[in-house]
Amino acid sequence: MASMRDIKRRKSSIQGTQQITKAMKLVSTVKLQRARSNAERSKSYFNCMYDTVNSILKRVGHIEHKYLVPGQSQKKAVIVITSNRGLAGGYNSNVVKLITRHPDWKKEDLVIYPIGSKGHDAFVRNGYEVAECENSIVEAPAYVDAMALSKRLLQSFADGEIGEIYLAYTAFKNTVSHIPTLLRLLPISCEEPEEQAPKAEAIMNFEPEDVEALNLIVPKYITSLIYGALVESVASENGARMQAMDNATSNAEEMISDLSLKYNRARQGSITQELTEIIAGAEALG
Amino acid sequence: MAEKSFNLRIITPDRIFYEGEAEMVEFNTTEGQVGILPGHIPLTVIIKPGILNIHEAEGNKVAALHAGFAEILPEGVTILAEIIEWPEEINEERAEAAKERAEDRLRSRTPETDIARAETALQRAIARIQVLK
Numbered sequence: 001m002a003s004m005r006d007i008k009r010r011k012s013s014i015q016g017t018q019q020i021t022k023a024m025k026l027v028s029t030v031k032l033q034r035a036r037s038n039a040e041r042s043k044s045y046f047n048c049m050y051d052t053v054n055s056i057l058k059r060v061g062h063i064e065h066k067y068l069v070p071g072q073s074q075k076k077a078v079i080v081i082t083s084n085r086g087l088a089g090g091y092n093s094n095v096v097k098l099i100t101r102h103p104d105w106k107k108e109d110l111v112i113y114p115i116g117s118k119g120h121d122a123f124v125r126n127g128y129e130v131a132e133c134e135n136s137i138v139e140a141p142a143y144v145d146a147m148a149l150s151k152r153l154l155q156s157f158a159d160g161e162i163g164e165i166y167l168a169y170t171a172f173k174n175t176v177s178h179i180p181t182l183l184r185l186l187p188i189s190c191e192e193p194e195e196q197a198p199k200a201e202a203i204m205n206f207e208p209e210d211v212e213a214l215n216l217i218v219p220k221y222i223t224s225l226i227y228g229a230l231v232e233s234v235a236s237e238n239g240a241r242m243q244a245m246d247n248a249t250s251n252a253e254e255m256i257s258d259l260s261l262k263y264n265r266a267r268q269g270s271i272t273q274e275l276t277e278i279i280a281g282a283e284a285l286g
Numbered sequence: 287m288a289e290k291s292f293n294l295r296i297i298t299p300d301r302i303f304y305e306g307e308a309e310m311v312e313f314n315t316t317e318g319q320v321g322i323l324p325g326h327i328p329l330t331v332i333i334k335p336g337i338l339n340i341h342e343a344e345g346n347k348v349a350a351l352h353a354g355f356a357e358i359l360p361e362g363v364t365i366l367a368e369i370i371e372w373p374e375e376i377n378e379e380r381a382e383a384a385k386e387r388a389e390d391r392l393r394s395r396t397p398e399t400d401i402a403r404a405e406t407a408l409q410r411a412i413a414r415i416q417v418l419k
Contacts, residue, residue, distance in 0.1 A: 038300065045297045048366055052330065052357055143299045143368065205329045207317050216316075216332045217355060220368065227299055 004266045011259040018252035024087065025245035032175065032238035039172055039231045046228045053221045056206070056214060057188065065211060067218045068187050071163035077111045077131075077153055079185075079226065081169040081233040082119030084135055089244035091170065091237055092118040094180040098168050100126060102182075111162060113153070115230070138237075141230035143223070150223040157186060165222075169229035170236035176243065178236035183229075185222050292324040293362035294340065296370065303349075303370055310341040311363060313351055314413075322358055329358040335409035337417055338370070350376060350417040352410050376414045385411035 057068075078099055082092045096119055099105065099112070112128050114120040117135045124130055137145045156162050165186040171179045206213040294311055296304040312321040314336025338351040354367035388408035391399055 041301055042299050044302065045299050045366060048297060048357070048364055052355070052366070056330070147368075205327060207315065207329060207331050213330060213332060220353075220355070220366075223368075224299060 004263060004270065007259055007263045007266060011256060011263065014252050014255050014259070018249055018256070021245045021248040021252065025242055025249060028238045028241040028245065032235060032242055035231070035235035035238050036172070036175075039228075039235045042228060042231055046224055049221055049224045053188070053217060056210065056217065065214055066158075067214065070187050071157055072160050073163040074109055075111055075162045076105070076109055076164045076166060077113060077156065077162040078166045078168055079113045079115065079149070079153070079229075080119045080123070081138065081167075081229055082114065082116035082122075083138060083233075083237045084117045086118060087244060088237055088241040089247075091178070091240035092116075092122070095119065095168055095170055096122045098180050098182050099123075113149070115149075137230065138234060141227065141234060143227050146227035146230060147223050150219060150226055154186075154219055154222065167225065167229055169233045170240075172232040172235040172239065175239050178239055183225070185225060188218065188221075290324065291343065294365075295362065296338075296365045296367055298367050298370055303367060304340070304347075306342065308340050308342055308363075312339040312341075313337070313356070313365075315356075322363055325360050326358050326363075328360070331356050331358070333365070333367070335406065335413045337413055338365075348373060348417050350410075350413045352413065371414070371417075373417050376418055378415070378418055381411050381414035381418075385415065 080095060080099065082095050086092065099110070107126075107128060110128060112119075112123045112130045113133050114123055114130060115133050115135065116138045120130065120133075120135065133149070134145065137149075153162070153165055157165060164184065167183045167185050169181055169183075171181045173179060208216075291307040291309045294304065294306060294308040295302070310321055310323050312319065314320075314334045315331040316334050317331065319336070320331065333351060333354045333356060335350075335352045338349045340347040340349075350371045350373075351365070351367055352369035352371075354365060354370070356363060356365045384407060388404050388411060391404040392401070392408065395401065
């Protein structure tokens with residue numbers, strides 16, 4: 001049996017760790033609340049944006065447009081949003097796994113645009129082609145950052161360097177469920193022409209004409225998707241960290257109670273032994 | 287003339303900028319200045335930097351609207367604004383400085399000058415300054 005001193009030392013070190021994880025949990029709870037209200041506030045913008053782009057696409061679905069067909073290049077650009085800090089459970093590795101374990105994707109065809117140093121490090125380690133991005137964006141996502149990134153990507157798309165653009169992030173459903181998501185940004189998928197039986201709505205007109213409107217709206221659409229993904233990822237990151245720290249705290253609790261039991265048993269044992277020794281000594285004298 | 291007012295919503299990526307009943311709203315688009323009254327036909331327009339003028343029953347409200355697009359329906363207007371500012375959020379000195387910079391760039395244009403960008407910057411600065419007046 002371990003000595004009393006060893007057990008005591010072990011226990012106090014676990015108690016120290018528990019205090020840290022408890023504090024980290026509280027911090028990420030506060031951050032989560034802020035990030036979540038941010039994500040909720042921006043939601044209406046994206047829903048509106050999505051509806052508008054969809055209605056445009058429904059109208060112009062059959063035209064040849066550069067944003068609706070894949071580019072010449074085989075290369076796929078993937079924006080990967082992770083965090084700069086660890087200790088968030090599977091948050092970062094789940095997003096990275098979306099790409100490394102993708103059944104149809106080959107390493108050589110991908111260019112990774114990592115936002116967040118954890119993702120960046122993981123892709124460099126695995127030997128992917130990585131384009132440098134600003135990691136500090138995830139600390140406080142701003143719309144201008146998303147704008148700069150989408151401009152850069154659309155430029156490479158226009159120059160024919162990349163043929164498709166994807167976005168990998170963690171969607172924030174609620175505090176306990178965060179879903180790693182892979183989304184195709186370009187070419188815009190023209191799916192679900194689900195006929196809403198009798199079309200009550202009047203036909204939307206565009207000024208300027210459809211194609212030109214598409215040219216102007218698509219970059220805004222992509223920017224808003226990137227921004228939305230950033231905001232949601234930040235919320236998910238804090239949610240994931242909160243959960244991970246909560247688990248760590250309760251694990252520490254369990255270990256401490258286990259060690260307390262062992263400590264008491266060891267103390268009892270040493271008292272019994274001492275008593276036996278005293279009695280034995282007294283008998284020997286008598 | 288059925289309705290006298292319509293529902294106007296102005297949304298930015300990080301907040302709901304304005305929501306309320308308006309009798310008319312004016313702003314600048316790629317096709318020129320427009321004024322929208324209730325019962326307009328469905329229309330989507332792209333916004334160019336300019337002044338946004340909201341005519342409410344009790345008075346007018348102005349703001350500097352720089353980029354985005356607007357979805358106009360008979361029952362209401364939704365403006366998805368990338369950048370929009372109330373007059374009290376504008377720094378006049380910075381706007382003046384930006385105006386001068388943009389004008390300088392346009393005057394001393396070299397082959398490398400991004401003219402479209404300088405012009406947009408100039409339009410923005412002018413819109414900001416006009417809103418303050």
